[in-house]
Amino acid sequence: MVQSMPEVSPTKWHLAHTSWFFETFILKPYKKGYREFDPDFSYLFNSYYNAIGDRHCRQNRGLLSRPTVREIRDYRRHVDEHMRSLAVSSDIAHSERIASLLEIGIHHEQQHQELMLTDIKHVFWVNPLRPAYLERAIPEKTEGVASEWIAVIGGLREIGHDGVGFAFDNEGPRHQEYIAPFEIASRLVTNGEFKRFILAGGYQKPEYWLSLGWATVQAEQWRAPLYWLESNGEWHNHTLGGLRPILDDEPLCHVSFFEADAFARWAGVRLPTESEWEIASALADLRIGAFVESGAFHPGVAADRPGLQQMFGEVWQWTSSAYSPYPGYSPAKGALGEYNGKFMCNQYVLRGGSVATSRTHIRKTYRNFFPPATRWQFSGIRLARNI
Ligand SMILES: [Fe+2]
Numbered sequence: 313m314v315q316s317m318p319e320v321s322p323t324k325w326h327l328a329h330t331s332w333f334f335e336t337f338i339l340k341p342y343k344k345g346y347r348e349f350d351p352d353f354s355y356l357f358n359s360y361y362n363a364i365g366d367r368h369c370r371q372n373r374g375l376l377s378r379p380t381v382r383e384i385r386d387y388r389r390h391v392d393e394h395m396r397s398l399a400v401s402s403d404i405a406h407s408e409r410i411a412s413l414l415e416i417g418i419h420h421e422q423q424h425q426e427l428m429l430t431d432i433k434h435v436f437w438v439n440p441l442r443p444a445y446l447e448r449a450i451p452e453k454t455e456g457v458a459s460e461w462i463a464v465i466g467g468l469r470e471i472g473h474d475g476v477g478f479a480f481d482n483e484g485p486r487h488q489e490y491i492a493p494f495e496i497a498s499r500l501v502t503n504g505e506f507k508r509f510i511l512a513g514g515y516q517k518p519e520y521w522l523s524l525g526w527a528t529v530q531a532e533q534w535r536a537p538l539y540w541l542e543s544n545g546e547w548h549n550h551t552l553g554g555l556r557p558i559l560d561d562e563p564l565c566h567v568s569f570f571e572a573d574a575f576a577r578w579a580g581v582r583l584p585t586e587s588e589w590e591i592a593s594a595l596a597d598l599r600i601g602a603f604v605e606s607g608a609f610h611p612g613v614a615a616d617r618p619g620l621q622q623m624f625g626e627v628w629q630w631t632s633s634a635y636s637p638y639p640g641y642s643p644a645k646g647a648l649g650e651y652n653g654k655f656m657c658n659q660y661v662l663r664g665g666s667v668a669t670s671r672t673h674i675r676k677t678y679r680n681f682f683p684p685a686t687r688w689q690f691s692g693i694r695l696a697r698n699i
Contacts, residue, residue: 313381315374316438319688320431325357325373328384330421331391332357336364337648338413339391342406343398349390350379363647415478416648422673429552429609429668434688437539437550446609448553456504456561456613459497462620463699464592466493471587472638473677482652483677485640489587493699496584496592499614499621500629501575501693504560506567507547509575510536520578525570528685538566538687552609563611564692565627569660569684572630572693584696586633586661586679593623593663593676601625601664603671611667611690625669627692628662628680635659635681659683666690 313322321329332353339346348354356376358367368376379387398410429445436443472486473479515535518526528534536542539550540558547558567575576582584592600615601624602608611626623629636656643653659681665674668690682689 313374313376314435315371316431316435317688318371319686320434321370321373321427322376323428323432324381324384325376326424326428326431327388328353328379329357329359330417330424331384331388333420334395334414334417335391336361338410338417339394339398342410342413343394344403346394349387353379353387361647361650363650416651419478419480419673422670425670426604426666426668426673429604430689433539433550433552436552442550442555444554445552448551448609450556451559451608451612453613454559454561456502457499457616457621459499459501459695461495461697462498462592462595463495464493464588464595466491469587469591471590471677473675479675479677480652480679481644482635482637482641482656482679483675485638487639491585491587491591494584494588495697495699496588496620497695498619499694500563500611500626501695502561503547503549503558503564505579506537506564506575506693507558507560509578512578514574514578520574522570522573524684525568525574528568528570532685534571537564537571540566559613561613563614563622563627565611565690566687567630567691567693568687569630569682571687572691573632575693576695579695581695581697583630583632584694586631586663588696589629589631589663589694590676592620596620596623598624598674598676601671602667603665603669603674604667605671606667608667611692622694624664624674625671626664626667627690628666628669629664629694630691631661631663633661635661635679655681662689662691 313324315322335348336354340348354364355366356368358364432445436445468488469491470486471489473483474486514520515529521529541548548555549558572583602612603625614621643649662680662682
């Protein structure tokens with residue numbers, strides 16, 4: 313039930329909230345005679361849906377000592393049983409709508425499974441014992457490869473989801489954008505590369521930073537990525553496998569948009585736009601990449617292969633694109649219209665997924681989004697440059 317900062321939710325809350333999602337959007341409207349498990353739970357476990365009603369405030373989720381974990385597990389079992397009986401029932405009224413809501417509910421749950429890992433990681437970080445969530449051996453492959461620039465053809469290109477298969481509403485409509493030819497880095501930025509930025513005084517020189525980013529560096533006293541610790545010139549980082557020495561060739565992780573942008577400026581290049589990233593992703597294989605199923609829980613060194621590497625899995629990649637609606641976008645009617653659309657302000661788009669993301673959750677058109685100072689997600693950097 314621990315909540316280490318307002319953005320972090322207790323694991324217990326995630327389990328209750330994903331159950332609440334199925335109960336609220338499927339069982340209550342579509343299962344005949346369904347009675348909710350506990351009428352108080354909607355107040356406790358509604359995340360942000362104004363159309364559903366009032367709710368408990370986010371930063372106090374860690375104070376919910378009741379209901380207990382056992383009661384939440386009972387709630388989950390209750391919802392699961394009713395979902396199962398609805399799925400096999402012969403009542404075919406609304407079956408297409410129910411199937412579509414079930415698909416959203418499963419993708420929603422995958423998002424919260426990822427958040428459980430990032431939240432547990434932060435909860436263990438604020439514990440001075442720095443516990444390991446899962447013991448993991450130090451990887452054998454620690455030698456990386458040089459980054460190369462890969463040219464991408466520009467022109468009038470199509471961006472966004474084509475409507476075949478599942479996608480969140482924010483991935484469409486598919487539309488045309490003009491993209492000038494550009495180059496994209498063949499792999500992610502590494503810890504070793506970011507150490508050079510630190511040693512060059514990157515965190516002390518305002519010329520590399522956006523104004524808001526520089527103000528954040530001052531206010532938060534940032535001197536390194538989140539989870540980095542220096543002692544006697546040796547760097548360690550906190551991982552889901554506990555505290556361990558930082559490997560220079562591993563992908564950099566847990567930086568904000570501000571740090572990604574400052575690093576790119578220091579390196580004399582820039583971040584890709586989300587459209588550039590999506591066009592470039594056609595050169596990459598979504599099946600190659602470490603997602604949560606790898607069991608690594610930490611990004612790994614790039615393979616020695618030609619072409620574009622690490623586009624999917626490993627770490628989310630910050631883009632320079634503000635999270636805005638695509639031309640022609642309009643949120644769905646009703647409460648589920650609040651899922652993505654109302655957050656299209658003051659956030660930046662990340663692409664590609666991470667070692668905490670389910671493999672079946674990600675797509676080339678997938679748009680993740682977080683405020684620019686966010687660091688507790690598995691977020692890293694890929695560079696781009698003009699030709
Ligand atoms: Fe949610």
